[in-house]
Amino acid sequence: ETGVTQTPRHLVMGMTNKKSLKCEQHLGHNAMYWYKQSAKKPLELMFVYSLEERVENNSVPSRFSPECPNSSHLFLHLHTLQPEDSALYLCASSQTPGAWSGNTIYFGEGSWLTVV
Amino acid sequence: SQKIEQNSEALNIQEGKTATLTCNYTNYSPAYLQWYRQDPGRGPVFLLLIRENEKEKRKERLKVTFDTTLKQSLFHITASQPADSATYLCALGGGGGNKLTFGTGTQLKVEL
Numbered sequence: 001e002t003g004v005t006q007t008p009r010h011l012v013m014g015m016t017n018k019k020s021l022k023c024e025q026h027l028g029h030n031a032m033y034w035y036k037q038s039a040k041k042p043l044e045l046m047f048v049y050s051l052e053e054r055v056e057n058n059s060v061p062s063r064f065s066p067e068c069p070n071s072s073h074l075f076l077h078l079h080t081l082q083p084e085d086s087a088l089y090l091c092a093s094s095q096t097p098g099a100w101s102g103n104t105i106y107f108g109e110g111s112w113l114t115v116v
Numbered sequence: 117s118q119k120i121e122q123n124s125e126a127l128n129i130q131e132g133k134t135a136t137l138t139c140n141y142t143n144y145s146p147a148y149l150q151w152y153r154q155d156p157g158r159g160p161v162f163l164l165l166i167r168e169n170e171k172e173k174r175k176e177r178l179k180v181t182f183d184t185t186l187k188q189s190l191f192h193i194t195a196s197q198p199a200d201s202a203t204y205l206c207a208l209g210g211g212g213g214n215k216l217t218f219g220t221g222t223q224l225k226v227e228l
Contacts, residue, residue, distance in 0.1 A: 041220060043205070043218040045215060102150070102165050103216070105207075108159050109159050
Protein backbone atom coordinates (compact mmCIF):
# COMPACT_ATOMS: atom_id res chain seq x y z
CA GLU A 1 0.00 0.00 0.00
CA THR A 2 1.71 3.15 -1.22
CA GLY A 3 -0.86 5.71 -0.12
CA VAL A 4 -1.83 6.49 -3.71
CA THR A 5 -4.99 4.82 -4.95
CA GLN A 6 -6.00 4.60 -8.58
CA THR A 7 -9.28 3.50 -10.13
CA PRO A 8 -10.14 1.72 -12.27
CA ARG A 9 -7.26 -0.74 -12.45
CA HIS A 10 -8.29 -1.85 -15.92
CA LEU A 11 -10.22 0.05 -18.58
CA VAL A 12 -11.18 -0.90 -22.11
CA MET A 13 -12.65 1.87 -24.19
CA GLY A 14 -13.59 2.54 -27.77
CA MET A 15 -12.08 5.40 -29.70
CA THR A 16 -15.27 7.43 -29.44
CA ASN A 17 -15.85 6.90 -25.73
CA LYS A 18 -15.28 9.32 -22.89
CA LYS A 19 -13.90 7.94 -19.65
CA SER A 20 -11.95 9.16 -16.64
CA LEU A 21 -9.15 7.81 -14.49
CA LYS A 22 -9.21 8.72 -10.83
CA CYS A 23 -6.41 9.08 -8.32
CA GLU A 24 -6.41 9.83 -4.61
CA GLN A 25 -3.40 10.28 -2.36
CA HIS A 26 -3.53 9.86 1.42
CA LEU A 27 -0.03 11.13 2.14
CA GLY A 28 -0.66 14.84 2.61
CA HIS A 29 1.54 15.65 -0.37
CA ASN A 30 1.38 18.90 -2.30
CA ALA A 31 2.24 17.61 -5.77
CA MET A 32 0.52 15.07 -7.98
CA TYR A 33 1.53 13.64 -11.35
CA TRP A 34 0.28 11.62 -14.28
CA TYR A 35 2.81 9.36 -16.01
CA LYS A 36 2.37 7.12 -19.04
CA GLN A 37 4.25 3.82 -19.26
CA SER A 38 4.38 1.96 -22.56
CA ALA A 39 6.19 -1.31 -23.20
CA LYS A 40 9.96 -0.94 -23.57
CA LYS A 41 9.79 2.83 -23.06
CA PRO A 42 10.77 5.00 -20.10
CA LEU A 43 8.11 6.51 -17.92
CA GLU A 44 6.77 9.62 -19.64
CA LEU A 45 5.73 12.53 -17.47
CA MET A 46 2.40 13.92 -18.69
CA PHE A 47 1.20 16.46 -16.13
CA VAL A 48 2.32 17.93 -12.83
CA TYR A 49 0.07 19.67 -10.34
CA SER A 50 1.20 21.65 -7.34
CA LEU A 51 -1.49 22.53 -4.84
CA GLU A 52 -4.20 22.10 -7.49
CA GLU A 53 -2.41 24.28 -10.03
CA ARG A 54 -1.01 22.72 -13.17
CA VAL A 55 2.69 23.50 -13.32
CA GLU A 56 3.72 21.31 -16.21
CA ASN A 57 2.16 19.90 -19.34
CA ASN A 58 4.59 17.94 -21.44
CA SER A 59 3.09 18.45 -24.89
CA VAL A 60 0.34 15.98 -24.19
CA PRO A 61 -2.44 15.76 -26.82
CA SER A 62 -5.64 17.54 -25.88
CA ARG A 63 -7.54 14.24 -25.88
CA PHE A 64 -6.02 13.84 -22.40
CA SER A 65 -7.46 16.39 -20.00
CA PRO A 66 -6.33 16.51 -16.36
CA GLU A 67 -8.29 17.90 -13.45
CA CYS A 68 -7.14 18.51 -9.90
CA PRO A 69 -10.05 19.64 -7.70
CA ASN A 70 -7.93 19.57 -4.52
CA SER A 71 -4.48 18.50 -3.41
CA SER A 72 -5.61 14.92 -2.70
CA HIS A 73 -7.46 14.11 -5.91
CA LEU A 74 -6.42 13.99 -9.52
CA PHE A 75 -8.38 12.93 -12.59
CA LEU A 76 -7.40 12.20 -16.17
CA HIS A 77 -10.30 12.66 -18.55
CA LEU A 78 -10.02 10.68 -21.76
CA HIS A 79 -11.86 11.22 -25.02
CA THR A 80 -11.38 10.29 -28.65
CA LEU A 81 -8.32 8.20 -27.84
CA GLN A 82 -6.26 6.25 -30.35
CA PRO A 83 -5.10 2.62 -30.09
CA GLU A 84 -1.52 3.86 -29.55
CA ASP A 85 -2.70 5.48 -26.33
CA SER A 86 -3.07 2.01 -24.81
CA ALA A 87 -0.64 1.91 -21.90
CA LEU A 88 -0.31 1.84 -18.13
CA TYR A 89 -1.20 5.23 -16.67
CA LEU A 90 0.40 5.91 -13.34
CA CYS A 91 -0.62 8.53 -10.84
CA ALA A 92 1.98 9.67 -8.34
CA SER A 93 2.52 12.19 -5.59
CA SER A 94 5.40 13.83 -3.77
CA GLN A 95 5.86 16.29 -0.96
CA THR A 96 6.84 19.12 -3.31
CA PRO A 97 6.56 19.33 -7.09
CA GLY A 98 10.14 19.89 -8.11
CA ALA A 99 12.92 17.44 -8.80
CA TRP A 100 15.44 19.82 -7.27
CA SER A 101 15.82 18.33 -3.86
CA GLY A 102 15.47 14.63 -4.43
CA ASN A 103 11.77 14.21 -3.88
CA THR A 104 10.65 10.64 -3.52
CA ILE A 105 7.83 9.90 -5.90
CA TYR A 106 5.07 7.65 -4.57
CA PHE A 107 3.26 5.83 -7.34
CA GLY A 108 -0.17 4.28 -7.46
CA GLU A 109 -0.72 0.80 -8.84
CA GLY A 110 -1.66 2.18 -12.24
CA SER A 111 -4.61 1.97 -14.57
CA TRP A 112 -4.23 -0.34 -17.55
CA LEU A 113 -5.90 1.33 -20.51
CA THR A 114 -6.75 -0.50 -23.72
CA VAL A 115 -8.19 1.50 -26.60
CA VAL A 116 -10.02 -0.59 -29.18
CA SER B 117 19.54 15.41 -25.31
CA GLN B 118 19.62 13.59 -22.00
CA LYS B 119 19.90 9.85 -22.28
CA ILE B 120 19.69 7.14 -19.62
CA GLU B 121 20.70 3.61 -20.49
CA GLN B 122 19.86 0.49 -18.55
CA ASN B 123 20.42 -3.06 -19.78
CA SER B 124 17.42 -3.93 -21.88
CA GLU B 125 18.09 -7.64 -21.61
CA ALA B 126 16.90 -9.46 -18.54
CA LEU B 127 19.50 -10.37 -15.96
CA ASN B 128 19.21 -13.97 -14.74
CA ILE B 129 21.13 -14.97 -11.65
CA GLN B 130 21.13 -17.79 -9.15
CA GLU B 131 19.69 -17.41 -5.67
CA GLY B 132 22.31 -16.31 -3.16
CA LYS B 133 24.49 -14.52 -5.71
CA THR B 134 24.93 -10.77 -5.96
CA ALA B 135 22.95 -9.05 -8.71
CA THR B 136 24.51 -5.96 -10.25
CA LEU B 137 22.46 -3.62 -12.42
CA THR B 138 23.88 -0.69 -14.37
CA CYS B 139 22.55 2.77 -15.11
CA ASN B 140 24.55 4.94 -17.51
CA TYR B 141 23.69 8.45 -18.54
CA THR B 142 24.88 11.05 -21.04
CA ASN B 143 24.36 14.77 -21.60
CA TYR B 144 23.30 15.20 -18.01
CA SER B 145 24.75 16.29 -14.70
CA PRO B 146 22.23 15.09 -12.14
CA ALA B 147 22.25 16.23 -8.56
CA TYR B 148 20.98 12.83 -7.45
CA LEU B 149 19.94 9.43 -8.67
CA GLN B 150 17.13 7.21 -7.46
CA TRP B 151 16.39 3.51 -7.86
CA TYR B 152 12.87 2.09 -7.99
CA ARG B 153 11.52 -1.43 -8.08
CA GLN B 154 8.55 -2.29 -10.29
CA ASP B 155 6.64 -5.56 -10.17
CA PRO B 156 4.55 -6.67 -13.17
CA GLY B 157 1.33 -4.70 -13.46
CA ARG B 158 2.13 -2.44 -10.52
CA GLY B 159 3.57 1.01 -9.97
CA PRO B 160 7.25 1.62 -9.20
CA VAL B 161 8.31 1.67 -5.55
CA PHE B 162 11.16 3.87 -4.31
CA LEU B 163 14.21 2.03 -2.97
CA LEU B 164 17.21 4.35 -2.60
CA LEU B 165 18.45 7.84 -3.36
CA ILE B 166 22.11 8.79 -3.76
CA ARG B 167 23.37 12.35 -4.22
CA GLU B 168 26.18 13.53 -6.46
CA ASN B 169 28.52 14.07 -3.52
CA GLU B 170 27.97 10.52 -2.23
CA LYS B 171 29.92 7.58 -3.57
CA GLU B 172 27.93 4.78 -2.01
CA LYS B 173 24.66 4.19 -0.17
CA ARG B 174 23.45 1.04 1.56
CA LYS B 175 20.11 -0.22 2.78
CA GLU B 176 19.90 -3.76 4.10
CA ARG B 177 20.93 -6.02 1.15
CA LEU B 178 20.96 -3.13 -1.31
CA LYS B 179 23.96 -1.03 -2.28
CA VAL B 180 24.11 1.81 -4.77
CA THR B 181 27.20 3.54 -6.12
CA PHE B 182 27.34 6.77 -8.06
CA ASP B 183 30.33 7.72 -10.20
CA THR B 184 29.81 11.17 -11.72
CA THR B 185 33.05 10.88 -13.68
CA LEU B 186 31.98 7.69 -15.40
CA LYS B 187 28.37 8.92 -15.44
CA GLN B 188 27.27 5.63 -14.03
CA SER B 189 25.40 4.12 -11.11
CA LEU B 190 25.61 0.50 -10.05
CA PHE B 191 22.82 -1.15 -8.06
CA HIS B 192 23.73 -4.29 -6.13
CA ILE B 193 21.49 -6.80 -4.40
CA THR B 194 23.49 -9.18 -2.23
CA ALA B 195 22.30 -12.66 -1.25
CA SER B 196 19.60 -12.39 -3.88
CA GLN B 197 16.30 -14.19 -3.46
CA PRO B 198 13.54 -15.17 -5.91
CA ALA B 199 11.41 -12.43 -4.28
CA ASP B 200 13.90 -9.88 -5.63
CA SER B 201 12.75 -10.70 -9.17
CA ALA B 202 11.33 -7.51 -10.63
CA THR B 203 12.20 -4.66 -12.96
CA TYR B 204 14.51 -2.03 -11.50
CA LEU B 205 14.37 1.56 -12.75
CA CYS B 206 16.92 4.28 -12.27
CA ALA B 207 15.88 7.91 -12.31
CA LEU B 208 17.95 11.08 -12.41
CA GLY B 209 16.99 14.50 -11.19
CA GLY B 210 18.00 17.95 -10.13
CA GLY B 211 20.58 18.61 -12.80
CA GLY B 212 19.34 21.91 -14.13
CA GLY B 213 15.88 20.66 -14.98
CA ASN B 214 12.93 20.22 -12.70
CA LYS B 215 12.04 16.76 -13.88
CA LEU B 216 12.85 13.28 -12.70
CA THR B 217 13.94 11.36 -15.80
CA PHE B 218 13.54 7.58 -15.78
CA GLY B 219 15.41 4.83 -17.59
CA THR B 220 13.59 1.94 -19.25
CA GLY B 221 14.51 -0.46 -16.46
CA THR B 222 16.26 -3.80 -16.24
CA GLN B 223 14.37 -6.99 -15.47
CA LEU B 224 16.03 -9.17 -12.85
CA LYS B 225 15.16 -12.85 -12.49
CA VAL B 226 16.53 -14.73 -9.50
CA GLU B 227 16.34 -18.48 -9.97
CA LEU B 228 16.40 -21.23 -7.35
